Amino acid sequence: MISLPTTPSGKPLPASVAQRYEIRCEVGHGATSVVYLAWDTFAQREVALKIANPQIFRGSDEQEPMRKAWLNEVRIAGSLNHPYIVDVFDAGFGDDTAYLAMEYLPGGTMAPYVKSDNLKPVAEVLEIVYKCASALDYACRAGVIHRDIKPANLQYVAPGEAKVCDFGAAYWSREDSATQVMDIGSIAYMAPEIFRGWVTPQADIYALGVVLHQLLTGQRPFDGPEQASLMYQILNGERQPLRSFRADLPESLNVLLDKMLARSLEDRFPDWASTLAALAMNCARATRQGTPAAAVAAPPAEAELYDQLRCLALLRPLNDAQLWELIRISRWRNVPAGTKLINEGNEARSCYLLLKGEARVTREHKLIAMLDSGSLFGELAFAEDIPERRAASVVTTGDSTIGKWNYSRLRSASPGLQSKMLEIFFRLAAMRLRQSDERYLRLYRQYNPGGG
Numbered sequence: 248m249i250s251l252p253t254t255p256s257g258k259p260l261p262a263s264v265a266q267r268y269e270i271r272c273e274v275g276h277g278a279t280s281v282v283y284l285a286w287d288t289f290a291q292r293e294v295a296l297k298i299a300n301p302q303i304f305r306g307s308d309e310q311e312p313m314r315k316a317w318l319n320e321v322r323i324a325g326s327l328n329h330p331y332i333v334d335v336f337d338a339g340f341g342d343d344t345a346y347l348a349m350e351y352l353p354g355g356t357m358a359p360y361v362k363s364d365n366l367k368p369v370a371e372v373l374e375i376v377y378k379c380a381s382a383l384d385y386a387c388r389a390g391v392i393h394r395d396i397k398p399a400n401l402q403y404v405a406p407g408e409a410k411v412c413d414f415g416a417a418y419w420s421r422e423d424s425a426t427q428v429m430d431i432g433s434i435a436y437m438a439p440e441i442f443r444g445w446v447t448p449q450a451d452i453y454a455l456g457v458v459l460h461q462l463l464t465g466q467r468p469f470d471g472p473e474q475a476s477l478m479y480q481i482l483n484g485e486r487q488p489l490r491s492f493r494a495d496l497p498e499s500l501n502v503l504l505d506k507m508l509a510r511s512l513e514d515r516f517p518d519w520a521s522t523l524a525a526l527a528m529n530c531a532r533a534t535r536q537g538t539p540a541a542a543v544a545a546p547p548a549e550a551e552l553y554d555q556l557r558c559l560a561l562l563r564p565l566n567d568a569q570l571w572e573l574i575r576i577s578r579w580r581n582v583p584a585g586t587k588l589i590n591e592g593n594e595a596r597s598c599y600l601l602l603k604g605e606a607r608v609t610r611e612h613k614l615i616a617m618l619d620s621g622s623l624f625g626e627l628a629f630a631e632d633i634p635e636r637r638a639a640s641v642v643t644t645g646d647s648t649i650g651k652w653n654y655s656r657l658r659s660a661s662p663g664l665q666s667k668m669l670e671i672f673f674r675l676a677a678m679r680l681r682q683s684d685e686r687y688l689r690l691y692r693q694y695n696p697g698g699g
Contacts, residue, residue: 260298261344267337268296268348279303279313284351287336294336297347304343316415317345323414327389330571331382333402333412352410354403357458361398363465369496370533370548372462374407377526377550380455382411384519385567387448390420394446396454397436398461407549418446434474435467439482439510449515452522456507463500464492468508482510503529527554546579547602547648555602559621564671569664576656581648588649589641595628597653598672604647610639626672629654 260270268285274295275282285296303313317340324338324347337348357375360367367375379401383393393400395416402410416432432441438453460468468486471477486508489496503525509515516522530550547555552574556562565573579602582588588599591610601622608616608624618624624641628634634654643649657668 261346263339264296264298264346268294270296279317285348287348290336293351294348295351297349299340299345301343304345319417319419320347320413320415321345323391323417323419327386327391327414328568329382329385330568331378331408331410332386333410349412352402352404354405357398357401357403357409357462360403361458361461361465366465367462369463369500370530370536371407372459373526373530373533374548374550375401375409376455376459376462377523377530377553378407379409379411379458380452380519380523380526381553381567381571383451383455384523386411386414386417387451387519392418392446392448393451393454394418394441395432395436396451396458397433398458401458434477434481435470437481440512442478442482447512448518449512452507452516452519455522456504459507460489460504463496464489466492468504497532499529499532523554527551546581549574552579552602552650561621561623561671561675564667565664569661569667572661572664573652573668576652576660578651578653579648580651581646582643584643584645584647586643586647586649587640588643589625589637589639591637591640593637595625595631595634595637595654597651598626598629598657599624599641599652600650601643602648602650604649605644606641606647607644608639608641615639623671623675627676629657629672630669 260268267289268287271284271286271293273281274284278300280297280299283296283298285294286292287294299317303317321338321340324335328334333352334350335347336350337346339346359365366372379396383396386393391414393411393414393416395413396411400411400413402412404410436454436457438447438450440447441450457467460466469477469480469484471480486504489501489504490498506514506516506525507522516525527548527550530548534546534548534551553570556574557570562570562573588606601618601620601624603620605620606618606622607614608618618641625637657665660668
């Protein structure tokens with residue numbers, strides 16, 4: 248008899264897993280599972296392979312919440328596609344096991360960065376929290392409430408970036424209530440209404456507020472030596488102001504946490520849209536700290552960009568993932584009046600978005616158009632095999648925020664983003680052609696009042 252491959256600890260792998268994955272080493276473990284770094288022989292890539300402990304599938308009724316959590320996470324796996332949610336490539340379960348194959352992120356979790364001697368800069372913390380909030384907003388719109396947001400369930404990716412993982416405790420509106428996991432989670436991150444059995448999206452806002460407080464101060468807003476005293480503090484305790492932990496934290500962050508951690512649902516942020524707007528505003532403030540000259544020169548924070556771009560009607564065809572990808576492949580800068588963005592006669596290599604400000608369009612030193620906030624320009628040459636040289640110059644008339652996408656980077660973007668951007672470009676071309684026809688018709692009627 249041929250024996251199945253085993254983990255490094257000697258435990259046999261489920262047959263369905265052993266046929267595809269080669270175990271390299273253990274990278275983590277908990278009460279319900281072990282996580283391995285593995286090689287996916289089919290897709291030829293490293294993955295984090297999370298395998299459930301068999302005893303939770305054949306144990307007593309006490310194991311029922313753990314079994315439900317695993318089945319819940321497997322069911323949700325693959326239904327959420329967002330750049331700040333950990334990708335799940337494969338999932339399955341049998342009579343006495345379950346597994347998830349996820350993207351491997353070697354940076355670990357955010358847990359080390361809630362220690363008072365290992366805190367990250369305020370601007371980076373706010374970027375990370377904003378991106379996680381964006382992911383939770385997307386999940387909420389898909390009918391999923393995470394319900395177990397904590398530093399250990401946020402995977403660190405790179406400076407300013409983390410991804411949400413572990414949806415085992417999630418409430419999913421698509422599932423029958425009998426399959427929902429109602430009695431597991433981390434008490435320190437539970438909103439007051441959770442103790443009363445209420446499940447609302449605002450519970451995730453509260454939990455992310457607790458994480459934000461930890462990332463800023465190294466302390467949770469409410470704590471206690473045991474579960475009963477911790478629950479009492481969450482339900483009745485008074486939160487200490489941020490400056491009692493760190494004197495350098497601005498009052499605006501205290502106001503933000505007041506809204507995220509409000510005990511009453513009426514006082515807490517009502518939804519993720521309002522939470523994201525407040526986070527973006529604080530990201531912008533943190534990015535622009537320093538001298539006035541440095542503040543003007545600093546590029547906009549990604550959180551601020553995302554918040555502003557998703558409000559543009561022009562970019563409405565892009566979904567969350569495509570919008571974040573567009574931000575990643577772009578270059579953004581704040582520029583003063585008189586900055587020449589395009590020179591007449593130069594080679595066409597990029598297209599631009601005037602996010603804030605105004606600009607003059609001139610040809611042979613004659614004004615032919617004005618561009619205002621939200622204008623996209625320089626895009627038509629993207630569709631040409633050999634782009635013609637620029638037919639006009641574009642110069643800012645005041646302080647402006649400019650985004651730039653190199654044609655080569657757009658051509659190497661995902662097929663979905665390329666398709667949507669071409670759709671946007673052609674819509675703009677059709678609109679401009681229509682406006683040109685209307686101007687021509689007005690001029691014709693002005694000089695030929697008796698014409699047909």
